[in-house]
Amino acid sequence: MAEVQLKGVTKTFGPDVALNNVTMTIPDGSFVVLLGPTGAGKTTTLRMVSGLDKPDTGQVSIGGRDMAGLTPAQRNVAMVFQQYSLYPHLTVRQNLEFPLKSPLLKTPQADIDRKVEETAEILQISHKLNNKATALSGGEMQRVSIGRALVRDPSVYLMDEPLSSLDAKLRADLRVELKSIQADSGATLLYVTHDQIEAMTMATHVGVLDNGSLVQFGAPREIYENPVSIYAASRLGQPRINVLPADIFGGAPSGALNIGLRPEQIIQGEGEDSFVQRVEHLGDQTRLHLTFKSHDIITVTDAHTELKSGDIVQIRPHNPFYFDASGARLA
Amino acid sequence: MSFSVTEPTKGTKWFAGVLVVGYALITIAPLLWIIATGFKSGPDSIAYPPKVFFEPSMEGYVNLFTDRTRATQDMLEAAGEPKTWYDKIAREQGTIINGPSRYGERFLNSVIIGFGSTALCMILGTAAAYAFSRFRVPLKDDLLFFILSTRMMPPIAVAIPIFLMFRQLGLNDTHLGMILLYTAVNLSLSVWLLKGFIDEIPIEYEEAALIDGYTRFQAFYKVVLPQAATGIASTAIFCLIFAWNEYAFAVLLTSGTAQTAPPFIPTIIGVGGKDWPAVAAGATIFLLPVMVFTILLRKHLLRGITFGAVRK
Numbered sequence: 001m002a003e004v005q006l007k008g009v010t011k012t013f014g015p016d017v018a019l020n021n022v023t024m025t026i027p028d029g030s031f032v033v034l035l036g037p038t039g040a041g042k043t044t045t046l047r048m049v050s051g052l053d054k055p056d057t058g059q060v061s062i063g064g065r066d067m068a069g070l071t072p073a074q075r076n077v078a079m080v081f082q083q084y085s086l087y088p089h090l091t092v093r094q095n096l097e098f099p100l101k102s103p104l105l106k107t108p109q110a111d112i113d114r115k116v117e118e119t120a121e122i123l124q125i126s127h128k129l130n131n132k133a134t135a136l137s138g139g140e141m142q143r144v145s146i147g148r149a150l151v152r153d154p155s156v157y158l159m160d161e162p163l164s165s166l167d168a169k170l171r172a173d174l175r176v177e178l179k180s181i182q183a184d185s186g187a188t189l190l191y192v193t194h195d196q197i198e199a200m201t202m203a204t205h206v207g208v209l210d211n212g213s214l215v216q217f218g219a220p221r222e223i224y225e226n227p228v229s230i231y232a233a234s235r236l237g238q239p240r241i242n243v244l245p246a247d248i249f250g251g252a253p254s255g256a257l258n259i260g261l262r263p264e265q266i267i268q269g270e271g272e273d274s275f276v277q278r279v280e281h282l283g284d285q286t287r288l289h290l291t292f293k294s295h296d297i298i299t300v301t302d303a304h305t306e307l308k309s310g311d312i313v314q315i316r317p318h319n320p321f322y323f324d325a326s327g328a329r330l331a
Numbered sequence: 332m333s334f335s336v337t338e339p340t341k342g343t344k345w346f347a348g349v350l351v352v353g354y355a356l357i358t359i360a361p362l363l364w365i366i367a368t369g370f371k372s373g374p375d376s377i378a379y380p381p382k383v384f385f386e387p388s389m390e391g392y393v394n395l396f397t398d399r400t401r402a403t404q405d406m407l408e409a410a411g412e413p414k415t416w417y418d419k420i421a422r423e424q425g426t427i428i429n430g431p432s433r434y435g436e437r438f439l440n441s442v443i444i445g446f447g448s449t450a451l452c453m454i455l456g457t458a459a460a461y462a463f464s465r466f467r468v469p470l471k472d473d474l475l476f477f478i479l480s481t482r483m484m485p486p487i488a489v490a491i492p493i494f495l496m497f498r499q500l501g502l503n504d505t506h507l508g509m510i511l512l513y514t515a516v517n518l519s520l521s522v523w524l525l526k527g528f529i530d531e532i533p534i535e536y537e538e539a540a541l542i543d544g545y546t547r548f549q550a551f552y553k554v555v556l557p558q559a560a561t562g563i564a565s566t567a568i569f570c571l572i573f574a575w576n577e578y579a580f581a582v583l584l585t586s587g588t589a590q591t592a593p594p595f596i597p598t599i600i601g602v603g604g605k606d607w608p609a610v611a612a613g614a615t616i617f618l619l620p621v622m623v624f625t626i627l628l629r630k631h632l633l634r635g636i637t638f639g640a641v642r643k
Contacts (some may be wrong), residue, residue, distance in 0.1 A: 102544030
């Protein structure tokens with residue numbers, strides 16, 4: 001396992017800038033989650049590290065070694081593709097064996113068998129080992145695809161939304177499993193997801209990408225509690241942060257255009273009146289959709305609240321975030 | 332009964348069935364006639380009205396494979412009793428067998444040239460198609476168009492320059508010359524067809540193989556090739572059929588050593604006119620290899636493009 005470094009990496013595809021001067025250090029043994037909407041450059045970052053694409057400018061190094069000119073095989077990285085990319089002419093077992101049999105590893109057959117069995121066990125696909133890769137459900141394909149990376153012991157694991165097509169229960173299981181595999185083996189893992197629960201639960205670090213630029217990099221709690229911009233603040237937290245005109249409650253610092261309020265930054269029962277539009281009981285929490293001075297606010301309240309639509313509830317901000325005209329956070 | 336918009340009704344099925352059977356009959360009828368003629372006697376083969384029912388005879392096949400001379404009654408008596416069944420058939424026609432005919436050699440030439448050029452065409456075609464499909468080839472579209480344009484004129488239009496070229500290079504009437512020529516003619520077709528098939532194979536498979544520790548060539552060999560098998564098989568059939576049936580070039584550029592079966596079959600002259608049963612027998616045997624080849628590769632043809640394990 002190794003530290004991965006990107007230095008000033010820029011990649012363009014024709015007129016589109018996929019990555020813009022990204023500099024990031026993925027410490028050895030860390031679990032780094034890249035967050036951002038489609039087109040933010042998450043997958044491109046993975047492809048830069050893997051060597052499937054080459055940066056226009058900038059440098060990628062793994063374990064302190066510059067990777068320029070090295071093939072994916074020489075970089076010894078394992079990757080889980082978003083589209084699974086299982087070899088359709090092979091069985092599940094052959095798919096899992098494939099990386100171990102590569103000229104790079106040339107694993108003895110006994111070791112191959114052991115590793116394949118172990119991995120299949122973890123991913124709950126042991127009973128499917130002799131199936132054709134095409135004769136699987138989407139979730140099973142995705143697990144085989146994860147397995148094909150896990151059988152190896154690479155310098156870094158790259159995973160592109162590996163849990164996206166699993167059902168909720170399996171996803172939760174594998175989240176725990178992946179995290180414990182990573183923690184036990186001390187593997188370095190670079191992980192792309194849309195799912196903020198995955199980001200919050202598994203990541204040691206989160207990188208927030210916006211249009212090819214890395215806007216914030218840090219521990220998930222740091223990004224949640226101390227976002228650098230509206231954009232970074234919106235990546236984490238459910239319900240999403242509420243962004244309102246800065247002076248709506250008064251007392252905004254100079255230069256502030258917007259105020260950002262996460263549910264825990266809204267104190268209920270004090271302050272000014274707002275109207276309850278809708279109450280959503282989610283079981284463990286209850287969401288309140290409020291209208292405050294003709295702005296919509298979504299917040300969380302007591303699971304067994306008596307509030308109902310049409311009620312009036314007082315709210316006031318508590319340690320809110322203020323953002324300037326460019327969306328950047330004001331200290 | 333449940334109604335479904337996608338399930339054909341009974342009437343539609345019957346209609347489709349009748350169409351298919353009808354079409355099959357129309358295509359198969361000449362073929363059956365050729366096969367039947369191969370087993371007719373000389374007079375039966377040209378009888379009018381044509382005979383559908385006849386007494387089968389091996390005359391055509393014997394004449395196809397043997398070289399015979401016309402014999403007088405004295406000579407026939409001097410030759411003694413016929414030793415084999417085919418001797419007997421030859422004697423009944425008043426001829427004596429001198430030895431085997433050259434049909435065997437010509438047939439072998441067809442096999443060598445047909446399969447040789449098909450194999451070469453597949454190797455070059457797959458490599459070129461892969462490059463066109465995956466790499467940033469400068470002037471790609473122009474090159475592809477150029478390759479296709481070689482197919483736009485009738486091959487025979489270039490026969491004379493090719494003849495002159497072959498004479499200079501000493502390729503006239505050689506196996507190598509014919510293999511190269513048929514490969515050149517077929518290559519445009521195979522590059523275009525195979526490029527289509529390889530385009531269909533998602534590049535993600537190769538990327539996965541590259542990540543899994545394989546080189547580009549190994550990825551091609553282990554991942555792309557098995558999936559292109561269907562395309563390669565059907566392209567190979569097209570190439571083989573062309574090379575196997577080609578007549579014009581073969582007539583012009585081969586005369587002896589490398590002559591293929593198509594120019595040879597019409598030269599089979601019988602006693603007092605064309606020996607139609609022998610010609611039909613030659614044609615029947617000539618049809619077999621392509622048929623066998625197609626049947627062997629049928630699985631690939633019918634399987635079509637595999638649904639990959641790539642989520643789109």
